[in-house]
Amino acid sequence: MAGPTVYVDADACPVKAEVLRVAERHGVPVVFVSNGGLRPSRDPMVRHVVVSKGADAADDWIAEHAAAGDVVVTADIPLASRALERGAQALGPTGKPFTESSIGGALAMRDLKQHLRETGAIAGHNPAFTTRDRSAFLGALDQALRRAARQAAEAGPRDGPARHSA
Numbered sequence: 023m024a025g026p027t028v029y030v031d032a033d034a035c036p037v038k039a040e041v042l043r044v045a046e047r048h049g050v051p052v053v054f055v056s057n058g059g060l061r062p063s064r065d066p067m068v069r070h071v072v073v074s075k076g077a078d079a080a081d082d083w084i085a086e087h088a089a090a091g092d093v094v095v096t097a098d099i100p101l102a103s104r105a106l107e108r109g110a111q112a113l114g115p116t117g118k119p120f121t122e123s124s125i126g127g128a129l130a131m132r133d134l135k136q137h138l139r140e141t142g143a144i145a146g147h148n149p150a151f152t153t154r155d156r157s158a159f160l161g162a163l164d165q166a167l168r169r170a171a172r173q174a175a176e177a178g179p180r181d182g183p184a185r186h187s188a
Contacts, residue, residue: 025050025091025170025174026050026091026167026171027050027051027052027053027088027092027093028041028051028052028053028092028094028163029052029053029087029088029092029093029094029095029105029110030053030054030094030096031080031084031094031095031096031098032054032055032060032070032080033056033057033080034097035095035096035097035115036115036156037095037156037159038054040156040159040160041095041163042063042065043160044163044164044167045067046065048164048167050067050167050170051068051069052068053068053069053070053071053087054070054071055071055073055080055083055084056070056071056073056080057072057073057074057075057079057080058072060072081100081101081104084101084105085101085105088105088108088110089108089109089110090108090110090173091109091110091170091174092105092108092110092111092170093111093112093113093163093166093170094111094112094113095113095114095115095163096112096113096115099120102114102120103120105120106120106121106122111166111169113159113166114159115155116151116155116158116159117155117157117159117160117161117162117163118158118162119162119166
């Protein structure tokens with residue numbers, strides 16, 4: 023049984039270095055998916071996937087490859103929902119986990135805020151990313167990888183072809 027993989031929606035991800043640090047400690051591979059512009063790593067546990075410039079190309083790639091037991095790091099709520107549907111854990115860069123019980127509300131709030139921005143009722147600014155967010159993310163990713171490792175150990179070997187072939 024292969025252990026978990028961390029998939030990162032990397033184009034605007036503010037916690038790439040933190041992902042690498044926690045993943046190295048757990049000995050799990052990381053896949054950064056972006057439209058380009060990321061410096062490749064020499065670490066054999068780190069893979070960069072460059073997708074086309076399409077609006078959702080990185081999201082689509084991650085959603086197709088993430089599997090049960092993996093961890094997806096993204097601020098994109100629809101991608102988080104797709105990851106959960108595949109059995110993966112989804113974690114925002116502020117450390118907030120997306121769960122089956124919270125994703126519906128998160129999607130509804132996203133749609134409401136988009137509507138309010140489009141009508142001019144609110145400005146389109148996100149809160150600044152803080153040191154507290156970074157710290158919360160480190161703890162949340164560590165917990166998610168511990169959970170994934172426990173689930174992998176309990177599940178035993180998988181049948182079928184290797185799941186992380188690209």
